[in-house]
Amino acid sequence: MRKSILNILAFLGGAVLLSLITPVQVGHTGPDFSLQASLLVLLGGLGGVSLRLWLLQRRKGREREANLALVVRTVRRIHLLLAERNGRDELIAGICRILVDEGHYFSAWLALINREGALACCAEVGLGERFSRVRQGMGKGIFPACAKKALSGEGLVVSDPASRCAGCVLAADDVDRVCFTVKLSYHDQAYGLLSVSTSAAREHNREEQRLFAEIAQDVGQALYLMELETQRAISENRFRELVENSLAGILLIQDEAIIYRNPEQKRLFGPLPANFRPDAFTGVHADDLEKVKAAYGRVSSGAAASVDVDFRFYPQRQADGAQAMKWVFCRASRIEYQGRETVLVSMIDITRNRELERIVRVQDKMSSLGRVAAGIAHEIRNPLSGINIYLDTLAKIYERGEKMETVGEIINQAQNASEKIESVIRRVIDFSKPGQPRLLMAEVNQPVENALALCAVALRRDGVELEKNLARDLPRCLLDASLIEQVMVNLLSNAAEALRHAEAKRISVRTALENGRVVIRVGDSGPGIQEGLRDKVFDPFYTTKSDGTGIGLSLCQRIINDHHGALTVEESAWGGAEFVIALTTEPEQEG
Amino acid sequence: MDLFARLQGMKVLLVEDDQWIRDSLRRFFANENCVLMAVESGEDALEVIKGNGCDIIIADYRLPGMNGLEFLKRAQDINARVKKILLTAYMTEAVISEAFRLGVHEFIEKPFSTEDLEEALTRVLEKKITANGP
Numbered sequence: 001m002r003k004s005i006l007n008i009l010a011f012l013g014g015a016v017l018l019s020l021i022t023p024v025q026v027g028h029t030g031p032d033f034s035l036q037a038s039l040l041v042l043l044g045g046l047g048g049v050s051l052r053l054w055l056l057q058r059r060k061g062r063e064r065e066a067n068l069a070l071v072v073r074t075v076r077r078i079h080l081l082l083a084e085r086n087g088r089d090e091l092i093a094g095i096c097r098i099l100v101d102e103g104h105y106f107s108a109w110l111a112l113i114n115r116e117g118a119l120a121c122c123a124e125v126g127l128g129e130r131f132s133r134v135r136q137g138m139g140k141g142i143f144p145a146c147a148k149k150a151l152s153g154e155g156l157v158v159s160d161p162a163s164r165c166a167g168c169v170l171a172a173d174d175v176d177r178v179c180f181t182v183k184l185s186y187h188d189q190a191y192g193l194l195s196v197s198t199s200a201a202r203e204h205n206r207e208e209q210r211l212f213a214e215i216a217q218d219v220g221q222a223l224y225l226m227e228l229e230t231q232r233a234i235s236e237n238r239f240r241e242l243v244e245n246s247l248a249g250i251l252l253i254q255d256e257a258i259i260y261r262n263p264e265q266k267r268l269f270g271p272l273p274a275n276f277r278p279d280a281f282t283g284v285h286a287d288d289l290e291k292v293k294a295a296y297g298r299v300s301s302g303a304a305a306s307v308d309v310d311f312r313f314y315p316q317r318q319a320d321g322a323q324a325m326k327w328v329f330c331r332a333s334r335i336e337y338q339g340r341e342t343v344l345v346s347m348i349d350i351t352r353n354r355e356l357e358r359i360v361r362v363q364d365k366m367s368s369l370g371r372v373a374a375g376i377a378h379e380i381r382n383p384l385s386g387i388n389i390y391l392d393t394l395a396k397i398y399e400r401g402e403k404m405e406t407v408g409e410i411i412n413q414a415q416n417a418s419e420k421i422e423s424v425i426r427r428v429i430d431f432s433k434p435g436q437p438r439l440l441m442a443e444v445n446q447p448v449e450n451a452l453a454l455c456a457v458a459l460r461r462d463g464v465e466l467e468k469n470l471a472r473d474l475p476r477c478l479l480d481a482s483l484i485e486q487v488m489v490n491l492l493s494n495a496a497e498a499l500r501h502a503e504a505k506r507i508s509v510r511t512a513l514e515n516g517r518v519v520i521r522v523g524d525s526g527p528g529i530q531e532g533l534r535d536k537v538f539d540p541f542y543t544t545k546s547d548g549t550g551i552g553l554s555l556c557q558r559i560i561n562d563h564h565g566a567l568t569v570e571e572s573a574w575g576g577a578e579f580v581i582a583l584t585t586e587p588e589q590e591g
Numbered sequence: 592m593d594l595f596a597r598l599q600g601m602k603v604l605l606v607e608d609d610q611w612i613r614d615s616l617r618r619f620f621a622n623e624n625c626v627l628m629a630v631e632s633g634e635d636a637l638e639v640i641k642g643n644g645c646d647i648i649i650a651d652y653r654l655p656g657m658n659g660l661e662f663l664k665r666a667q668d669i670n671a672r673v674k675k676i677l678l679t680a681y682m683t684e685a686v687i688s689e690a691f692r693l694g695v696h697e698f699i700e701k702p703f704s705t706e707d708l709e710e711a712l713t714r715v716l717e718k719k720i721t722a723n724g725p
Contacts, residue, residue, distance in 0.1 A: 378609075378653075378680055378701075385702040386611030392705035393619045403622060410618060417611050460608075461653045 007049055014048015015041040064207075067104065071211045074103040078215055082222040088112070089121060091226070095194070095219060096125040105196040106177060107170075111138055111147070112184075112192035112223070120192070130170055144168055146181040147193050156213050157181040158203060170197075178203040182216040186224035194219060246346075249328070253278050253343040268326060268349055270315040285312035285325065287438070299332045299343055306333040310350065327351040357558070364555050365431060365486055371493040375458030379424045383417035390414040427454060430482060431489070437480040437562055444518050444583065445470045445511055447481040451488030452509060455496070459507065462496050467508040474511060475585040477518050479563055484520075484581075487556045487567075491522040491579050494552065498526030498577065506574060513585075517565075520581040523572030534569050594713050595623040602643060605629040606636040606650040606662060607678065619705055631655075633662030640669050647715060649699075649708075652679035652686060660689055667693065674715045678703070 018040050081094045092110045099108040107126030114120045119138040124131040134144060143151070145168065150157045159179045170179075181195040194216050202208045243250055249265030251258055256279050258272065276282070279300075284292050288311035295309040310329040330347040337344070369376070390410050397403055397410075431454065448470060459466055492507065499505040506525040511518065529537060538557045553567075560567040565583040572578035603620070605627055607613050613629040620627035628643070630636045633654050639645065648666055652659040663675050677690050680701040690698065696718060697711040 374681070381680055381702040382609040383611045385704075386609075386615040388702060388704045389612070389615035389619050393615070393622050396622060406618075406622070413614060413618070417615075420611070460655050463656070 006052065010048040010052035011045035012048070014046065014051065015044035018044025018047065067208070070102075070104055071208065074098060075211065075215055075218075077102055078218065082218065085226075085229075088223075088226060089123070091222070092121065092192075093123040093125075096123050099196055099215075100125040103196075105198050108194070108196045109134070109170075110184075110192060110194045110219075111143075113151075113190065117151075117190075122192075126197075127170060134170060143193075144170065144181075144195075146179055146195060150181045150183045150193055150195075151190060153183075155182070156209050158209070176200045180209060180212050182213055184216055184220040184223060186217075186220040189224065191220055191223040191227070247348070249347045249349070251278075251345045252337060253345065254337070254340055259342075265347070268315065268328065268347065272316055283314045283316065285314070288312055296332060296343075299334055302334065306331060325351070327354045360555060361486070361559075364490070364552060368486060368489045368493060368552075369428065369431065372455050372458045372489065375455065375461065376424060376428060378457050378461070380421050383420040386417040387414050387421075390417070431485060437483050437559070439478045439480055439563065441476045442479050442481055444474055444477055444479065444484065444520060447479070447484035448488055448509065448511060448520060450481075451485045451492060454485075454489055455492040459492070459496055462499070462505065464496055464499055464505045464507050467506065467510075469508070469510045471510075471512045474513055474518050477563075477583040477585055479583060483559045483563075487559050487581065488520070488522070490552045490556050494579075495522055495524035495526065495577070498524050502526050502576075504574070508572070514582070516585060517582045518585055519583075521578055522581075523574065523578035524576040525572070525574035526576040528571055528576045529569055537569060538567070594709055594716070595625050597716055598623075598625045598647075598712065601646040603627050603647045603649065604636060604639055604645045606631075606633060606648065606654065606659070608632065608651065608654055612651075612678075616708075633657040633659070633665070636662060637665055637669070640666055640673075645670065645673055647674045647676065647712070649676045649678060652677055652681075660686070660693060660695075663690075663695060664693055674718075676711050676715060 019037070022040055077098045078095055081091065081098065086094065092112060096108040096110055099105045105126075107124065109122065109124035109127060109131060111122035112120040118141060119135075122135055122138065124135075127134075137143070138147075146157045146159045157180070159181065176199065177197045178200045179195055179197045181193060183190055184192045184194055196212065198208075243262050246262055246264060249268040250260075250262040251265045252260040256277055258276065258278055261269070261272075279296065281289060281292055281296075292309060292311045295307040298304040299307050308329070308331050310327065312325055312327045314325055327350050328347040329350045330345060332343055332345045335342050335344045390413055394407065394410055394414075397407060427450065431450075452466070452468065456466075488509075492509075495507045499507070502525055504525045508521070508523045510521045510523075512521075513519070538553050557567045560581055560583075563583055565581060568580050568582075570578045570580055598620075603625070605613060605616055607616075607629065608631050613631075617627050617629050628639055628645075630639060633650070634656055636648070636650070640648075645666075648663065650659040650663055650666075654662065657665075659677055659679070663677070666673055666675070675693070675695045676697040676699060677695045678699050678701060679686060682698065682700055687698070696715050699707050699711050
């Protein structure tokens with residue numbers, strides 16, 4: 001209507017103007033005049049309309065230019081906002097503010113939804129009180145019609161609030177306006193909605209709509225990145241929490257410097273000087289130094305991805321001067337941390353375990369000794385009786401002054417008996433001597449012989465027939481002789497125990513080289529161990545003896561494991577049990 | 592009459608697996624101009640008894656193979672009048688009652704001195720030995 005009137009006015013204006021500037025034949029009358037005048041008026045009118053159209057076009061072009069500049073500025077502002085990486089709430093409020101304050105939108109609202117489609121949070125500008133009802137509704141899962149449509153489909157939803165959204169609170173009083181609503185999504189994941197209201201004139205402005213959809217796309221991507229960042233932060237937090245609260249001491253080494261220690265590690269190692277170099281191995285027990293150096297070298301050089309090693313060390317002196325030795329089990333692995341080669345060292349405090357283990361070992365030794373005590377007593381009492389008899393004989397010779405020529409020989413025999421007693425006592429003391437296991441290259445037959453000597457009398461008295469077959473020229477093994485002896489005494493007295501009610505009482509002890517391993521076999525002719533129980537006998541506290549504690553075999557296995565060997569049980573040639581100790585002939589590689 | 596003077600005409604057998612005791616007692620008896628036959632096991636001792644005869648047996652309780660009591664029982668079967676002395680490192684009720692049942696005349700607890708042995712031998716010789724047991 002308005003356009004038509006303007007067009008007619010332009011037509012009339014043009015016609016009048018042309019009539020005025022063309023003063024010819026004024027005063028003439030007749031058909032000639034009227035035809036000429038009509039043509040002029042028509043020409044002037046058309047010129048007027050063309051001028052109007054040209055002016056209109058120019059104005060539209062300028063408007064479009066200004067509009068585009070505005071949109072671009074808005075997009076740029078939004079990008080800057082996205083780049084600021086603010087929190088989620090700040091971001092969505094900021095987007096609404098920019099769209100309204102800097103763009104040409106009357107109002108804007110933005111709602112974020114979670115994975116289940118429920119409202120997570122929302123923001124608005126330009127709607128005020130009216131929005132709070134929508135917010136409440138969305139909180140209960142009731143979204144406006146345009147929002148539902150946008151969420152369920154692709155692309156922009158254009159709606160005219162006044163005519164098509166009757167009943168929508170956002171539409172009240174909005175005359176001559178149009179709403180654009182679009183889903184904020186990235187890679188098929190919907191993050192929320194963005195809705196703006198603008199002049200109805202833009203209802204068919206495709207360019208405008210396309211730009212708005214692009215803004216929504218950028219926001220969707222930003223929300224995706226934000227979610228990623230949040231997840232990363234959560235997982236990093238969780239990881240940090242895990243590390244910080246870990247019962248294991250954890251430290252990170254980069255370029256031979258410690259870059260991180262968790263609280264447990266700080267508790268274990270105590271304060272470290274600023275210039276502390278882990279590769280100096282300060283405080284590591286001298287006996288473990290070589291082992292630790294070798295293990296660390298293998299990881300830091302890349303020869304192994306991960307190594308396990310246990311070692312003793314003296315923590316840095318505390319403020320109170322206390323410096324108790326600690327024992328840790330430690331795993332070192334190569335990892336990439338912050339894009340760099342890093343050695344991750346985690347360690348647990350096994351000081352208490354080792355202490356208890358030591359006590360158990362000592363107790364086990366004592367109980368083993370108890371089991372062979374009768375034999376040992378015999379071994380001491382017999383030569384002692386001999387000495388007594390020799391002394392009495394000497395006394396009589398002295399009294400009578402006869403047979404003086406035999407004195408020398410008698411004294412010699414008494415001395416031999418005394419030496420025998422001394423050797424028995426030494427063996428007992430060596431056996432019960434507490435101490436940390438020290439693995440040295442040694443002959444395996446020696447501790448086997450020692451154990452047999454300790455048990456020999458007890459076995460003979462029990463009527464056990466012993467078959468001994470020790471291979472000569474066995475390769476040396478890394479072993480702690482006193483521990484192997486302890487294991488052997490345990491196995492021998494177990495075997496003797498198993499033979500208590502057996503008719504044929506036989507024990508065989510053999511050493512041999514089998515498949516590159518030095519093997520000690522202790523077999524008996526007892527009832528044997530059922531197949532199903534063969535693993536169970538090594539369980540701590542498993543026992544079939546009414547007076548036993550059961551710790552013996554589990555400790556034996558532990559000791560052999562410490563030797564990087566294996567203790568297993570098989571069936572002996574006589575159908576009884578045969579315990580097999582297999583030891584490696586080369587020092588086992590760590591890791 | 593002196594103990595060893597009386598023992599000179601007697602056959603004394605020691606059954607003891609320990610070399611120290613065998614050697615030292617043999618030496619002690621030799622010093623008294625007496626002969627002590629000393630063997631290691633019950634089996635060997637039975638051979639001696641069967642072959643040479645025997646008046647007094649001094650046997651250890653724990654012996655390889657058959658134990659001292661079992662040996663004494665068999666020795667008794669061969670010679671009911673033999674005098675029996677049991678050597679032992681552990682005097683348990685069970686061993687003592689079994690020994691009494693067998694008619695063991697004396698016990699000597701290890702470690703022992705020659706005095707203990709002399710006393711036991713003296714008492715054994717003074718006792719009027721009657722065959723008791725099966």
